[in-house]
Amino acid sequence: MYEWMAWLEGSALAQVLRGMGIWTYGLLNLAHILGIATLFGSVLILDLRLMGAWRSIGTAPLVRATVPLAVIGFVLAAISGVMMLSFNTTEYHGNPFLYTKFPLIGVALVNVLVVQRLGAWQRAKTGQAAASGDVAVLRVSGAVSLLTWLGVVTCGRLIGYW
Numbered sequence: 001m002y003e004w005m006a007w008l009e010g011s012a013l014a015q016v017l018r019g020m021g022i023w024t025y026g027l028l029n030l031a032h033i034l035g036i037a038t039l040f041g042s043v044l045i046l047d048l049r050l051m052g053a054w055r056s057i058g059t060a061p062l063v064r065a066t067v068p069l070a071v072i073g074f075v076l077a078a079i080s081g082v083m084m085l086s087f088n089t090t091e092y093h094g095n096p097f098l099y100t101k102f103p104l105i106g107v108a109l110v111n112v113l114v115v116q117r118l119g120a121w122q123r124a125k126t127g128q129a130a131a132s133g134d135v136a137v138l139r140v141s142g143a144v145s146l147l148t149w150l151g152v153v154t155c156g157r158l159i160g161y162w
Contacts, residue, residue, distance in 0.1 A: 038073030
């Protein structure tokens with residue numbers, strides 16, 4: 001892992017970013033926070049709905065509104081996060097929160113792929129009538145998603161305190 005960290009820190013990307021001036025890291029940090037807020041805000045709303053909140057609001061309209069925002073937020077957070085990390089990657093070697101955050105992101109993304117293939121999700125996102133067991137499947141899916149992304153955000157926040 002250290003070799004990859006050293007490579008990223010010495011990469012052309014890192015050199016260009018460090019040469020762009022004092023505001024670069026702060027602006028990347030801002031972009032990262034906006035990406036996280038967009039991603040997590042969307043995930044929070046959708047997952048709470050899947051878990052049973054706001055039953056008077058259909059799931060399909062929330063999916064149409066939140067999923068594209070979550071994708072945009074994730075892309076912004078991922079790109080800005082890698083760019084920020086490139087500034088001083090090797091300083092994070094051994095940080096347990098960094099080593100926990102990345103696998104949790106992987107778990108969260110795998111969860112997204114699995115949920116998207118569930119019949120319960122397909123029916124919910126298109127506004128079809130729920131089949132037997134759909135409510136339970138969607139509640140578990142929402143809870144797993146919410147807990148995983150909350151873990152990602154928590155680890156990300158704690159990286160700086162190690």
